[in-house]
Amino acid sequence: MAQLLPILAGTQRCCSLRRVTFLLLIALALAFFGYCYQKPRAQKLENIQAGASVAVRERHDLQDVNLPRMVYPQPQVLALPREDVLLVTPWLAPIIWEGTFNIDILNEWFRLQNTTIGLTVFAVKKNIIYLKQLLETAERHFMVGYKVNYYIFTDRPDHVPRIPLQNGRQMVILKVQSYSSWRDIFLHRMEVISNFSEQRFHREVDYLVCADGKMKFTEHVGVEILASLFGTLHPGFYGLSRNNFPYERRPQSQAQIPEDEGDFYYTGALFGGSVPEVHRLTKACYQAMMVDKNSDIDAVWLEESHLNKYLLYHKPSKVLSPEYMWNKQLLGYWGAEQVNRLLRIVTRIRLNVLGNSFQE
Numbered sequence: 528m529a530q531l532l533p534i535l536a537g538t539q540r541c542c543s544l545r546r547v548t549f550l551l552l553i554a555l556a557l558a559f560f561g562y563c564y565q566k567p568r569a570q571k572l573e574n575i576q577a578g579a580s581v582a583v584r585e586r587h588d589l590q591d592v593n594l595p596r597m598v599y600p601q602p603q604v605l606a607l608p609r610e611d612v613l614l615v616t617p618w619l620a621p622i623i624w625e626g627t628f629n630i631d632i633l634n635e636w637f638r639l640q641n642t643t644i645g646l647t648v649f650a651v652k653k654n655i656i657y658l659k660q661l662l663e664t665a666e667r668h669f670m671v672g673y674k675v676n677y678y679i680f681t682d683r684p685d686h687v688p689r690i691p692l693q694n695g696r697q698m699v700i701l702k703v704q705s706y707s708s709w710r711d712i713f714l715h716r717m718e719v720i721s722n723f724s725e726q727r728f729h730r731e732v733d734y735l736v737c738a739d740g741k742m743k744f745t746e747h748v749g750v751e752i753l754a755s756l757f758g759t760l761h762p763g764f765y766g767l768s769r770n771n772f773p774y775e776r777r778p779q780s781q782a783q784i785p786e787d788e789g790d791f792y793y794t795g796a797l798f799g800g801s802v803p804e805v806h807r808l809t810k811a812c813y814q815a816m817m818v819d820k821n822s823d824i825d826a827v828w829l830e831e832s833h834l835n836k837y838l839l840y841h842k843p844s845k846v847l848s849p850e851y852m853w854n855k856q857l858l859g860y861w862g863a864e865q866v867n868r869l870l871r872i873v874t875r876i877r878l879n880v881l882g883n884s885f886q887e
């Protein structure tokens with residue numbers, strides 16, 4: 528009996544050890560599943576907190592999309608699609624150049640998700656005359672085959688041209704106040720996009736593309752640009768060192784970027800992303816511009832300066848190459864050498880900005 532006791536105690540110890548291990552394993556498994564379950568919810572919560580009441584309509588996790596069988600050229604691990612340009616940022620966001628993507632794969636992907644895209648355009652004052660050309664060329668080149676809402680912000684709704692649209696595409700005319708100065712127009716552009724993202728866009732579209740009113744599409748612009756947040760390299764500054772970028776440098780402005788910081792110079796004429804991300808961006812820029820306004824300072828390139836500041840600290844998940852932002856007039860200002868250098872790397876001009884936004 529006395530001998531049995533230690534044996535029993537031994538088995539008990541052994542059993543309790545096994546039990547502890549078992550419990551530990553269960554705890555680990557629970558922790559793991561809890562983590563998997565919590566993670567998307569935590570992200571959702573973060574999005575909701577960031578975007579106030581913006582509902583999460585985006586579906587950026589493409590894993591659950593089942594692609595059909597497709598035949599296309601094999602991606603080559605040992606050959607770069609382009610050797611003359613940067614293809615990915617140091618934070619691993621792709622830079623979108625001709626020759627680096629297969630649009631058929633991307634189309635399968637985005638079509639399976641029934642992606643709907645909103646294009647916001649400001650056509651205020653006399654810039655309304657550019658709208659017809661923009662819409663007509665968008666019908667030929669912009670997100671062809673997708674559901675598209677054109678959100679036209681204008682102070683002259685009666686002047687909006689009625690042009691025939693493809694199936695699944697519609698025009699939504701949104702009246703905005705007419706401000707006398709361009710400063711106020713740019714300031715309120717950010718505010719208006721932010722307000723509408725929160726109030727309506729999140730119910731209607733998955734992605735927003737925010738474009739300047741004075742431009743036309745000259746080539747395909749499709750789902751290759753879509754990402755939770757994207758910016759576009761300004762064609763006039765893509766090759767310069769950061770201290771030569773026309774960032775706002777004065778510390779009094781909210782848009783200030785010190786000389787030793789900065790990735791790229793992004794254009795204010797084309798940016799976008801998922802609705803919650805565009806809401807965050809436009810709200811932050813609007814608030815920063817209001818602070819500047821109250822301290823009686825205008826950033827050197829107004830909302831473009833604030834956009835550059837925002838994208839420095841909120842890295843975009845895709846960057847569009849200057850193919851997406853050609854501007855003949857501005858390039859003329861930089862001279863033939865710059866234009867020729869750019870023409871060597873830009874094999875497609877997809878979007879052409881017509882002049883400078885500030886002119887009346």
Ligand SMILES: *[C@@H]1O[C@H](CO)[C@@H](O)[C@H](O)[C@H]1NC(C)=O
Pocket residue numbers: 639640641
């Ligand atoms: C896309 O739309 C089709 C037809 O309306 C529907 O069957 C499908 O479930 C939708 N897919 C997604 C991911 O919402």
Ligand SMILES: *[C@@H]1O[C@H](CO)[C@@H](O)[C@H](O)[C@H]1NC(C)=O
Pocket residue numbers: 715718719722
């Ligand atoms: C944007 O929304 C805020 C808060 O609802 C409102 O005060 C402001 O007037 C709105 N701005 C514009 C330009 O619609």
